[in-house]
Amino acid sequence: MSASASKVSSLSDEQIINRWGFDYYVFKALSAFRDADYTAFTHFTSIIENLVVRPVDGHSDMIVKLRCMQFLSRINNGDKLDLTFEEPKTPLESAVSVLESICRDMSVPPREQERVKQAIIETLIMVCLRSGEFTRAEEVLLRHFSDAEDSAGKKKLFESLIRRRRSSHSVLQLSSYADFKQDMLDFIERLYRVPEPFLLQMLKRSGHPGVSSEPVTSSSQDRQKTSAAAEHHGGVCARLSLHSLRQVYGVLSERYGVSVSFTQLQQELEEEQEQEESPELHLALSETPREQPEPPYAGMTISRLVQEDDSQLSAAEEEEEETQISSPHRIVIPSGPDSDDPEVRTPVRRSDTHNHSSECSPAQICTPARHTQKHNRIVLSSDVEAEDHAASPPSSRRSSRHKQQKKSVHSESKCVMVEDDGGSSAQVCSPARPSSSSSSPAVRRSARDTQRQSRIVLSSDVEPEDHATSPPSSRRSSRHKQQQKSVHSAGESALVSSPAHPSSPASVRRSDRDTQNQSSESECVMEVEDGGSCVQHSTPARPSATDTQRHNRSVTVSSESEDHNSSPAPQTPRRRSSPSSGGAHKRRRARWQDVSGTHENWSDEESLFSATSGRSSKKYSRKMWTVQESEWLKEGVRRFGAGHWEKIRSSFPFTGRTAVNLKDRWRTMLKLRLV
DNA sequence: GTAGGGTTATAT
DNA sequence: ATATAACCCTAC
Numbered sequence: 001m002s003a004s005a006s007k008v009s010s011l012s013d014e015q016i017i018n019r020w021g022f023d024y025y026v027f028k029a030l031s032a033f034r035d036a037d038y039t040a041f042t043h044f045t046s047i048i049e050n051l052v053v054r055p056v057d058g059h060s061d062m063i064v065k066l067r068c069m070q071f072l073s074r075i076n077n078g079d080k081l082d083l084t085f086e087e088p089k090t091p092l093e094s095a096v097s098v099l100e101s102i103c104r105d106m107s108v109p110p111r112e113q114e115r116v117k118q119a120i121i122e123t124l125i126m127v128c129l130r131s132g133e134f135t136r137a138e139e140v141l142l143r144h145f146s147d148a149e150d151s152a153g154k155k156k157l158f159e160s161l162i163r164r165r166r167s168s169h170s171v172l173q174l175s176s177y178a179d180f181k182q183d184m185l186d187f188i189e190r191l192y193r194v195p196e197p198f199l200l201q202m203l204k205r206s207g208h209p210g211v212s213s214e215p216v217t218s219s220s221q222d223r224q225k226t227s228a229a230a231e232h233h234g235g236v237c238a239r240l241s242l243h244s245l246r247q248v249y250g251v252l253s254e255r256y257g258v259s260v261s262f263t264q265l266q267q268e269l270e271e272e273q274e275q276e277e278s279p280e281l282h283l284a285l286s287e288t289p290r291e292q293p294e295p296p297y298a299g300m301t302i303s304r305l306v307q308e309d310d311s312q313l314s315a316a317e318e319e320e321e322e323t324q325i326s327s328p329h330r331i332v333i334p335s336g337p338d339s340d341d342p343e344v345r346t347p348v349r350r351s352d353t354h355n356h357s358s359e360c361s362p363a364q365i366c367t368p369a370r371h372t373q374k375h376n377r378i379v380l381s382s383d384v385e386a387e388d389h390a391a392s393p394p395s396s397r398r399s400s401r402h403k404q405q406k407k408s409v410h411s412e413s414k415c416v417m418v419e420d421d422g423g424s425s426a427q428v429c430s431p432a433r434p435s436s437s438s439s440s441p442a443v444r445r446s447a448r449d450t451q452r453q454s455r456i457v458l459s460s461d462v463e464p465e466d467h468a469t470s471p472p473s474s475r476r477s478s479r480h481k482q483q484q485k486s487v488h489s490a491g492e493s494a495l496v497s498s499p500a501h502p503s504s505p506a507s508v509r510r511s512d513r514d515t516q517n518q519s520s521e522s523e524c525v526m527e528v529e530d531g532g533s534c535v536q537h538s539t540p541a542r543p544s545a546t547d548t549q550r551h552n553r554s555v556t557v558s559s560e561s562e563d564h565n566s567s568p569a570p571q572t573p574r575r576r577s578s579p580s581s582g583g584a585h586k587r588r589r590a591r592w593q594d595v596s597g598t599h600e601n602w603s604d605e606e607s608l609f610s611a612t613s614g615r616s617s618k619k620y621s622r623k624m625w626t627v628q629e630s631e632w633l634k635e636g637v638r639r640f641g642a643g644h645w646e647k648i649r650s651s652f653p654f655t656g657r658t659a660v661n662l663k664d665r666w667r668t669m670l671k672l673r674l675v
Numbered sequence: 676g677t678a679g680g681g682t683t684a685t686a687t
Numbered sequence: 688a689t690a691t692a693a694c695c696c697t698a699c
Contacts, residue, residue: 644677
């Protein structure tokens with residue numbers, strides 16, 4: 001779909017950079033969890049939660065990562081029965097819901113799925129027993145306990161303990177919650193290996209001392225592989241002809257809207273070489289940024305291009321596979337002495353001469369650059385990292401969606417690396433999933449097998465994440481109307497970023513005032529417990545309600561902007577300053593997001609990882625539909641036809657939506673003529 | 676599982 | 688009080 005192009009173009013620097021940050025913090029959160037540093041884990045998830053509220057380039061494996069974070073957050077709080085992530089459920093029950101979502105998206109062997117679920121349920125029952133919640137334990141036992149024969153013994157035991165109201169028993173003592181947590185982490189890591197985040201890679205390449213990125217992945221060998229791979233990088237490259245490079249360049253330039261011709265580029269390169277000092281290749285030179293600022297990558301230097309992509313999947317590639325370069329090798333054009341020292345490469349370095357700084361900002365961030373070497377070289381490779389995704393099942397996950405959209409499935413992985421003297425190199429990789437086909441051997445990227453990246457989400461969907469029944473937050477401002485009229489076009493799925501939902505204010509649901517006090521108290525407690533960061537949410541800054549809301553909707557195509565978020569006090573530790581409120585007029589809640597601009601997509605109160613304390617039982621809370629969800633729905637109807645609600649529901653990452661909800665929403669959309 | 680009419684929660 | 692998106696109920 002042409003959407004890819006527009007999508008890419010609409011990525012803002014913030015979206016891209018936030019994505020880097022997102023990947024980094026996910027990685028750190030997993031590391032912390034593995035190290036049993038749950039306080040740090042909580043801190044990182046809080047950061048993620050807040051980050052995700054900002055515009056983020058949300059394609060690719062973001063959903064998977066969010067789900068993993070959600071899952072682990074719930075597991076992490078599973079022993080606290082008074083917390084809830086989804087209204088009536090205990091954290092572990094929510095974990096089961098998330099597990100189901102994960103299993104839907106990624107093909108998880110049924111046995112594994114069952115085993116994990118059973119482990120969670122048993123743990124939940126034990127937690128209930130230990131805390132004397134016999135009734136609840138019984139409820140869980142009856143509702144979720146596996147009927148499998150092998151668990152019959154345990155079932156009996158639990159029944160007996162419940163009956164006798166015994167909260168102590170050797171079995172209860174033997175099992176440790178900490179072990180359970182690690183077991184769950186192992187499950188997640190087996191399922192999905194998080195690739196080394198782009199930011200860390202950059203840091204490492206920059207030669208920053210002491211950067212040791214502990215892999216999230218359990219096997220530390222991976223990490224070593226990573227570096228090893230990096231080191232060999234240069235060595236592995238096969239040299240190809242200029243002709244090949246030219247072809248590849250043609251494809252890429254078209255894709256990214258680069259107007260410079262290959263020949264021009266060569267000339268520039270030559271000139272640069274002559275000058276010796278300009279290590280970088282500047283596409284920008286000829287790009288005339290001013291003229292066409294629009295195109296996403298226009299005006300960027302190659303390095304920047306590359307980098308963005310390297311940051312783990314960039315949209316473009318995922319969507320256009322056709323343009324994929326199929327040559328399995330890397331192309332290296334030596335233009336100078338080449339040195340293979342990989343470590344030194346700093347992908348982007350701006351330094352020198354002609355760089356139009358303005359255009360390449362993002363890239364520059366991480367380019368410390370060492371100036372040692374000088375050689376120019378450009379490497380384009382379609383590499384393949386995949387190869388070893390042994391453990392990863394997921395290739396199929398979302399496949400259904402994909403397939404339909406694209407027919408060709410081939411390996412999507414490709415990598416473009418540009419390196420010039422100075423050692424700066426950049427790479428573009430589309431990790432994509434390791435699809436069967438080509439398995440070219442290269443090892444790249446972060447060398448870890450990571451690769452499984454789960455699928456590619458195609459249209460940018462980022463999932464708004466989260467669970468279903470979340471309590472509505474109270475204030476959601478006036479969005480309805482606006483949304484109706486304002487937009488509606490959203491036609492194609494061009495959504496770009498869809499952040500996940502912001503956190504939810506826990507207990508603050510409907511009327512803030514009522515619950516506020518309580519909630520604050522509890523929230524605080526909770527934070528302390530787990531994360532330690534108790535940032536008082538108590539008075540959550542109440543956001544001012546301005547209407548500014550929707551102005552910003554960014555470029556995303558979708559027009560309906562709903563801003564659903566109303567979560568008043570995000571539980572996160574830091575309060576977000578809401579830019580918007582200029583004042584303190586009647587402040588209602590800060591809607592930071594509104595300010596941001598691109599997020600139209602989420603619904604109010606859902607929180608990604610935070611739990612609320614206290615359970616409420618209220619009738620039902622309305623969960624407004626996000627733009628993202630509406631887009632999915634439209635896409636689903638387009639694909640399967642109206643009336644096939646269940647099918648549509650299961651084909652998109654809806655959370656907390658039933659087929660009937662979809663049907664009702666569709667009815668509403670028709671009524672509003674949004675479709 | 677879906678269609679349609681009724682109900683409820685919210686914003687104005 | 689009114690309008691209405693989201694939800695619920697129930698027949699098929």
